[in-house]
């Protein structure tokens with residue numbers, strides 16, 4: 001018998017999620033049946049959508065997230081003991097599951113991509129859902145051309161840091177906005193962004209006018225709100241905006257919401273294209289992204305950084321820390 005622990009959300013979040021909104025539930029897992037695997041979790045992910053999607057699910061629910069684990073017992077010959085798998089089984093230390101499926105749903109369990117010796121934790125980061133988000137959300141929606149100017153917000157995070165580097169690989173000029181001077185340094189000095197600003201201390205409009213005197217062609221929007229309105233007002237004719245997320249509003253009341261300046265005049269007179277997306281749109285093609293991202297990491301063109309918290313008991317703190325901007329790169333927890 002294996003004793004398993006998991007985080008259950010027992011109360012809808014109000015504002016910033018509270019420790020008491022979660023309960024750690026222990027149970028004895030049943031022996032596995034034919035077609036099932038027992039998985040021991042190695043890494044779990046803490047992500048903004050775990051806050052944003054809270055209102056969609058009636059409580060109580062098991063806290064979902066991507067995670068990487070190792071098969072400990074198997075009654076599926078395709079997944080022998082020792083196989084590493086990526087699943088959406090969330091914040092738990094062991095689970096019993098049925099692997100495979102169509103691999104077209106977030107709920108499928110798939111084998112960790114071939115990372116050619118890189119850390120398996122990348123399977124929930126740069127070579128996982130956040131990597132696919134950066135790859136498809138930027139390339140498919142912004143359709144960047146060499147020499148164009150790209151702006152990324154949330155630039156030092158899991159998705160943003162990859163978007164900026166893909167933009168450099170594609171020959172663009174890249175301007176980022178992030179929430180601390182250390183993040184600015186990392187993006188400019190180590191990742192090769194052309195110019196990065198601390199959005200908490202600069203006048204965004206002025207900074208942009210100086211850094212992008214010829215205007216902005218592509219904007220990858222991770223944060224929403226007023227900063228996005230300012231960036232969109234600085235866009236060139238036929239500019240493209242990939243609307244990936246709006247973390248500046250996730251802890252706000254969904255109906256009241258913060259207000260931001262009107263966008264329609266810029267959209268009309270600059271003939272802009274704005275498109276929102278959910279990365280599962282391209283789930284059939286994730287392996288395509290994973291192959292390119294792995295190749296770029298191995299060749300040194302793409303750098304990855306992880307913000308690691310240790311221990312099952314510290315997942316809540318890691319989650320709140322990520323929402324507060326403590327992470328540079330991908331926020332993950334080692335179990």
Ligand SMILES: NC(=O)c1ccc[n+]([C@@H]2O[C@H](COP(=O)([O-])OP(=O)(O)OC[C@H]3O[C@@H](n4cnc5c(N)ncnc54)[C@H](OP(=O)(O)O)[C@@H]3O)[C@@H](O)[C@H]2O)c1
Pocket residue numbers: 047048049052129130133154155156157158159160177178179180183222223243244245246247248249277278279280322323324325326327328329330331
């Ligand atoms: N559409 C999709 O399919 C999809 C998939 C994955 C992620 N996303 C979205 O992509 C965005 C980034 O996700 P991620 O996983 O890469 O997270 P992340 O950027 O690694 O972590 C979240 C970051 O958000 C920033 N932040 C927090 N509050 C903020 C505020 N009020 N204004 C501006 N920035 C704030 C913090 O950095 P600072 O220090 O810079 O403030 C924090 O580090 C999120 O909006 C997420 O919902 C969308």
